[in-house]
Amino acid sequence: MLSIKNLKAGIAGKEILKGINLEVKAGEVHAIMGPNGSGKSTLSNVLAGREDYDVSDGQVLFNKKNLLEMPPEDRAREGLFLAFQYPVEIPGVSNINFLKTALSEIRQYKGLPPLDTKEFLKLVKEKQALVEMQGSLANRSVNEGFSGGEKKRNEIFQMAMLEPTLAVLDETDSGLDIDALRIVANGVNMLRAKNRAFVVITHYQRLLDYIVPDFVHVLYNGRIVKSGTKELAMELEEKGYEWIKELAPAV
């Protein structure tokens, strides 16, 4: 589904991703861990199409299409979703309105007619229940005045609404209380399916108790320096990152 080969990218003349290789197949859940500043958010932003980053080398195929050539909206329409580490507040734009437009543009891209208001609202209700989000949040401006946890929950709500085939969750668990963590994980697990994949970026092994990954990767200094199964996450929890750093090629 997603195939990243030797991806190098940077910002403001500074190289941050130094040759990423990653294969994600339909149905799989991959976890990416790694110390602060190692390039995890950079990877998700490059995948989502943030134009501030320069890709200097490598290739990314998403369902066999060249992802890097597409504008951000087409990536979303092709089924890619990024839950942002820091969701932006957009005063004056209502959550519901924006999702309605997003959904109808995605459907239009796929040659589907827009949902009528009744169908749409039914979907909203259903997905709100899924992430146990208060109705009032959906009617407010996008993330405006939301608490940290509410913002994260809103990301998962949007994901549930848009039903992507590949979702990248960038530290969606950070700042969540125990209940919210369970709810967010629940939301993800309900969406797990044969034709869908997840890349879950996290600092905490705890999340992976709820969302059990098929693979765990460690990103360090712009490279994936170790890959393994869920046991790797436990090992990291126990030992920290020092021993990983030794695995990285000398600079």
Added chain:
Amino acid sequence: MNATVEKIKTGDKFAELFDRLHTQLPGNASIQSIRKNAIAAFLKQGIPTRKNEEYKYSLPEKLFKTNYSLATKLPSLQITADDSKTFDISGITQNKIVLINGFYSQQLSSVNNLTKGVIVSDISTSFEKHAAHIEKHFAKYANVDADPFIALNSALNANGLFIFVPENTVVEQPIHIINIITANELSLIQPRNLFIIEKNAEIKIIESLDAYKLSTNVVVNMVTEISVAEQSKVQYYKLQNDCEKIAQINTTQVYQLENSHFDTNTVTLNGDWVRNNLNIVVDAENCETHLNGLFISKNNQHIDNHTLVDHQKPNCQSNQLYKGVLSGKSTGVFNGKIYVRRDAQKINAYQSSKNILLSDDATINTKPELEIYADDVKCSHGSSTGQLNEDALFYLRARGLSTDSAKRMLLYAFASDAINTIRIDVLKEHIDKLIEKQLIQ
């Protein structure tokens, strides 16, 4: 009917013109003396040049470089009822007044079921018919020495609208004034309006201005005086939409008395060259004044909003929010003056101007001017100019919105708080649609 063609150029040509023409213009002896006094005031000030602080960003000089004819009669062009309907606001049908170059069209207007005592009439006949009201209010608020365009209009206005709402009277349905500007030669069009709202009365006025079959450029110099008496409530909405080829100087002069409310919105969506002067004198206690403005400009359009809130008495509140979205090579000006006079204690006066520049060639000049002579007041002003928020734009696109619809959504969100104060739902919907249309381009 033929228009009187009087070729005029800048400066002293007006003196000559006045001598020849003023006796043919409507009004009894007292109106004539107002005209005489006004032309003298105009000649003293002249058409503003670069040296005039008030007009340095909006130079009207160039508008008067060529020959103009003064529009003193109804244009011969026929406007059918169907044509005039294109300027309707759907949902507002009861009280519709059509003015063609300032001339009241009986045929195209429909004013139904007005409450007893309410007068809606053209101003030239009102000079005679409602002389007592005219004597008391006409030209009493717009000061000819304060602005040359007030003076020019006061000297040579040919027609306009008169509205009178008597004491304790509520006009339930909004009144829509449709100003249609039409001409086939360069003209100076000077409508003059007077709205008198008596004690404890209420009215909602929507005033739109549109071009119709304009084959040439015109200058519109409009002056509207509004007297807002004790306990009365006035909503006044100005919509400047299809104004291609119209250069307009649009002065609104408001006078507020005790416990009154005056709320106004000025929305300029397709102005060509626009100078709005909105002057409000608050001359009594416990008044509220809300001024909101929105403009969206493109190409070479020029939109200038000058506001003045003059707090002369204590315990009042005023609030201003002006927003602009500029693209192309368009230019914008916001100049907001707030005076708080010495005895005007306990005044709350706020002002904010926010603008988005969508192109490198667009420019905006904002200037707040606070002159505060009382010590116990709360006043603040703020202005900001920026681009669209890139993070927000990316966020929306990352959810599948096209760049265009993401931009439109953000711009609408930006603009909306300047129009959310509109309290006539059908008008709000109408303006929403017009904004949508503007933002699509």
